[in-house]
Amino acid sequence: MAWESEDSRHEGYIEYVFADGFAGSGWSAGGVTLITNPDGSPIPYGDRPASRPPAGIVGWRVACNCDGRRGAWRGELWTRGETTSVAARVLRVPDDQVDDIDGLPVGKLLRDQWARHLGPAYAELVDVRAATAAVDLARDGLNAAVAAARAAGASWEAVGDAAGITRQSAHERWGTR
Ligand SMILES: [Zn+2]
Numbered sequence: 001m002a003w004e005s006e007d008s009r010h011e012g013y014i015e016y017v018f019a020d021g022f023a024g025s026g027w028s029a030g031g032v033t034l035i036t037n038p039d040g041s042p043i044p045y046g047d048r049p050a051s052r053p054p055a056g057i058v059g060w061r062v063a064c065n066c067d068g069r070r071g072a073w074r075g076e077l078w079t080r081g082e083t084t085s086v087a088a089r090v091l092r093v094p095d096d097q098v099d100d101i102d103g104l105p106v107g108k109l110l111r112d113q114w115a116r117h118l119g120p121a122y123a124e125l126v127d128v129r130a131a132t133a134a135v136d137l138a139r140d141g142l143n144a145a146v147a148a149a150r151a152a153g154a155s156w157e158a159v160g161d162a163a164g165i166t167r168q169s170a171h172e173r174w175g176t177r
Helices: 095-103 105-117 120-151 156-163 167-174
Strands: 010-018 023-028 031-036 057-066 069-074 078-080
Touching: 010 031, 010 105, 057 105, 105 120, 120 156, 120 167, 156 167
Parallel strands: none
Antiparallel strands: 010 023, 010 057, 023 031, 057 069, 057 078
């Protein structure tokens, strides 16, 4: 999984860090593919060591290929622990979910960190995305609540009343669902 900036100059991705400093990206049944040396330099395709089991991952960090330079920027390391603490950058991630942390809060936190690396305008866009997601979620909740009220026998007049709109507006908005 990788994220590209709108001007295509930055490509962000998550690196899985192992105890000896090697880091990988991407996960398959064979394990994590190592792509970065302990000194931060990229490992060329032909020289990549054997994949490693994800249980050996000790930390995560977000990295960016800036203007085509592989791993040109890296965020701070988030370490693996028993309890998640955003302030301490400690994450509790079950072994069987390390291949898809994008869907979990950890993936979002790391992505936000990468977005801030892109500059102040992008940082604001992070807030726009978060607010949009919150609005979408609230809208879904409202639609479900209206459907439940209708199923329970509420009239369009009552639904409109509860939503602060007219009977007709309520019917136009939710009537075809
Ligand atoms: Zn970058």
